[in-house]
Amino acid sequence: MVVIRKDITTPASVSNEYSPGVKGFLEKVHSLVNGLGITARISTEKPITIRYPAEKWTVSPRWRGALRLRGVLGHDEIPLIRDASTAYNAVIDDLYNGERLPPCVGNCPANVDARGQGFLIAEDRIPEAYELVRDRNILPGVLGRICHHPCETACRRNFYDEPVAIRPLHRFAYEEFRKVASERLRPLPITQEKSVAIVGSGPSGLTAAYDLMKAGYRCVMYEREERPGGALNSGVPAYRLPRDVLYDEIDGIVALGLELHCGIEVGKGKPLGALQREHDAVLLAVGLQTSRILPIPGAGADGVVGALEFLWAANHKGETGVRGKRVFVIGGGNVAVDVARCALRTGASEVRLASLESEEEMPAHPWEIEEALDEGVIATCSVGPEEVLVKHGAVTGMRMRECLSVFDETGRFSPKYGEGLSDFPCDVVVFSIGQAARLDTLIAGTEVLVSGRGQLVVDGSQFTTSTPGVFACGEVVTGPGSAIGSIATGHEAATSIIRFLQGAPLSENRTPRPVPVYAKYAVADVSSVERSRLRSVMPMTKPEERAKDFRQVELGLTHQEAMMEAARCLRCQSEVCVGCTFCARTCPDYAIHVERVDDPGGRCLTRYDLDLSKCAFCGLCAEQCPTNALTHTGQYELSFFHRDLMIFDKGEMLRSGDGTRATGRDGIMPPGCPVPRWRER
């Protein structure tokens, strides 16, 4: 090796000259001798040669040798992700670690197999699709209407046009399943002697009950209200979720063997202690019952209500007492939007939505806000409540202070207010700024602990409370959240209960859920995409009509639309070409030609041609491949006997690396991720 010199500094001028006279002559002679010395020294070094990929020390996924496909989408069935809830997490983890987890599944808190649903619906096996979804998402018909669909956010089809309509497909599957429900719903056999009591019939409670019943346990569920459904029943407005759908789906679960007792409030009619004695485990899935109301001046006046109470009245009585009045809704979340839209439907003359956050930061889902604005809700952003204006004990208006910023630099909630005040005349003020649990009657007389702020003390990953045998799940644990998030906790709690009942350790081999969220794709430009490839548009009622009553806004997909939509699913499997043609569209040299059959149920890749006489090995196609099916190999040496052989067809693209027509001794396949392959260097 060359001697490392430390004293290297760039000279002011690089043109060095020989010294004059004898010294210069010696320098000249020295330069010759020095040159011979350098070559002599280097000739003793170990020679270096260009290393072939076979000789390199890592198998690099960045190589840009010949291209090949790892697999293609064919007619054969894709693997459905299904397993008992106790083993499900392990299945997901395996898929995730192998980079084979479809993004829709990975991004769903409950890991619903949306890919399998798309496959089954496209095959016209719709009841099976419903049952597949129901394994992880207990109420597909309900969630198919109200879910905030993180699956669609992560859908790979975002990558190049629009996501698959996974949520409307849930709903469609339910509508179809309903027709054959009586044949397919049979009580699950009770194989275990132990039984579980579940308090609350919300989504998380139902989920846990379903998982436990599948494991063979007897489940008894208690509901305070007259009808089951929990927050879905009392909180979600009927225009989003028709009640017959909810009750019908819960009836389906009852048909599977759930013992549902409505109208019994645990703690009053039936103490929790009694449940503990009667059953081997108790699950508290009681949800959140009360709205928070800010302690500002005038908050106690007549006409100030909480969001939950307002929605309860709207849902149960169909009347909120705001007919002809001006309603002022404080809050920017989804519940606030629901309140605003309910107020419109119950006859409010003017509904104003005031959020602390600016327009971009509003926590409600943008499509909900949009629909509300369509219906006539007025939104006022970046204002915080200052005072309820009261005259003679009744609300006359609301004074708001301008809000400069809601979150500090670190992203924590820390609102900064400005000086500006504004008054809004109104008759009813609805606070929709958060909810809280009301547990005192429930836990009276037991050893279940609550924290100082009135919350249950719960282990967030095992869902155990301070008392053995008593578990909790749902929003009472997580705080206000989404229905699908509650369902995910129900699965986890059921797993804990099963392990508890079997005497197995609770935390062994469990990964905290949900799995990491996939990055959101940049929105694709769909201007050049033909209409037939785009997402089916969900038909909706006209805003002016729908704002009048509680009829369903979204009208659902037809059978034909659903089949087409399901066929749009790319059936993302890592390392399988789904024929998205993105490689062909991104190739600068137009060297790739892809053909695909798009028939519902028969979607497959029919042709994949790569013209190597055009390919420049720029690597853009493999980078763009959403499923990593198209990869480069370590084959740098390509030679052909005939020009025609330079076009690789599908069969050739699928061949394993060392047997391709492209000859060469260095056919190495790069794996999905770099694998160190230490060799003697």
Added chain:
Amino acid sequence: MTQTSTSDVTPDTAETQPTGTEPTETVMETVVNIGPSHPSTHGVCRVVVHLDGEVITHCEPIIGHLHRGIEKMAENRTYLQVVPLTDRLDYVGSMYANWAYCRAVERLAGIRVPERAEYIRVIVCELQRIASHMMGIGSTGADTGAFTAFMYTFAQREKVVELFELLCGARLTYNYVRPGGVSRDLPDGWVEQCRAFTAQHPSAMLEIDDLLLGNVIARARLKGVGVLTQVDAVAWGTSGPIARGSGVDWDLRRDDPYSVYPRFDFSVPLGDNGDSYDRARVRVWECVESCRIINQALDQLEPGSVQAEGLPRLLAPRPGDAYDHIESARGSLGVYLVSDGSPRLYRMKVRSPAFCNLAVLPLLAKGHTLSDLVVILGSLDPVFGEVDR
């Protein structure tokens, strides 16, 4: 350093005057075609040489043998698809064309590049400068018959190329710098390998310098050959090591700072005489300075994203135009883009330094022998992919 132009012809008329011989003298003139297929044309250039004995009375580079119409091809491609085309401009220094093009696109579309990406771009482009100069210095050796020095420089280039191969999977056409950042983050262990390279490179470089440019024969061959005066260097629009070899103190990295270059401490080597020797040695010391820049950049490198956030998948900048230039291994490389608002370029124009630098060849070669012509051509270090485009 003389401040007057030594050329007796102005740049405009140089090519129209075929000989510089005395009109009274009868000269047997030999016309020799050097190229387009010749070992010393560094690609496919044809130089028509008029010889009086072995002395060049006039020479004219005929370019266009490598013309592929890249600027026209770009008009039929999306902004991303042009990046592989820019690889083929200066195929000895693909990263530069990538970068210059991406800078123009970013200026056009108003994209802000993450800091880590800027650092990575600086690192790879300084590595690319080393790789490119290795070619330039090595071919100076090969042109003068010292083929071993060429092999030594290529051993150094090989190390850079291997770093690039780890980075992006390609050894020549990298397609690495992309609008909005770079295509991939540095792989594990890359920084250490890069440091190992920069640790040994200056010493190895100076050893090669001793072997090749310290040699008395090489000095005799290079010194005083193809002298480009400071005035001519500016007048003919040369840039890069050719201008700096003539003492023109001009380096875009320092004089029109772009990217994160203002954060680095480096000096710009200059020559006194403007001959082939100075041009070669400017390249030697630029490699040493590049190592300094790389070391500083590696020290300052911080984790983060390497692609701009929220970049649309199909870029369609607003109608308008943008020009941006960077200091490539050959000089100031500029890219001018015009957008009509569609996802495809409306027009691309590349200001290639190699093209401007090659223009001085007739001026420099006149009066020298045929042996010197290849040395002069080599010292200009043209890459014909960039000259012809």
Added chain:
Amino acid sequence: MTLLWGFLWGVASVATIAGGAILGVWWERKVSARIQMRYGPQQIGPYGSLQMIADVPKLLFKEDIVPDLADKAVFKLAPLFVFGPVATSMVVIPFAAGWAPVDMSVGILFFLAVPSIEVIAILLSAWASHNTLSTIGGLRATAQMISYEIPRSLAVLSVVLLAGSLRPLDVLSAWQWWWAPLTFVGFVIYFIASIAEMNRGPFDIPEADSELVAGYFADYSGMRWASFMMAEYGSMIAASLFGAVVFFGGGWPLSGAAGVVLLVIKTVLIMTAVMWVKWTFPRPRQDQLMSFCWKVLTPLALLQLVIVGAVLPWL
């Protein structure tokens, strides 16, 4: 009888040069490879030593291309002429005391004079190719080879002066060990001039591949090209052998077969030095080469001669 012996020795000489060229090419490829951080031939035979055996048939089977505009007869004849003189000059070199293939009283003069005929062959090939670059190469070669005859002969002359004879056998038998330091400058001059004589790097100006592509033999292919290469390697072997005999006393201090082995070793060392120089230095320009010859080497050789002449009376 003499004719028969002469013929046999001629065949042996050609065989030595051909075999030596094959080994020499392999050795040069290995030496240059190691200098350039490469491995050189590796695949055929131990250390790739049989590579040239594979290369010779390749050269034999290559298409023999004769340019359309070439003077065909001369073009085909020139490779023979280029090879002949070197093979001829080999026969006077003594391998051991009292043992030379051809014992010639003016053997040293013969050795120095005969290879100059090569110049004619090179000029013929250059001219016959009808190629500007070849012609330039041929003219360069002519100027270079004729000029470097002078210092080369003067350098050898100092040893001749010491031995008092132009007969190689006499030089060998009279050789004393202190001649080597005394005539070391002469050896260096002989070494440099010989490199120029055999058109090898760094003085391969006539065939400068970066300027003239391959100079005078640019248009030759196959075996005709190979004969130029063989001539180059042949003259390298001959010059190294002759240098080892004249300046380093042949097999001294050993004698007999051991002496011959030692002579071969010395020859190989000188050849390796020739290669070492070739793969280290750049190539000077033609005018620099000529001025070096006339302004540096020739006066130095004369100085060497004067020194030897001054020492001579004290012996």
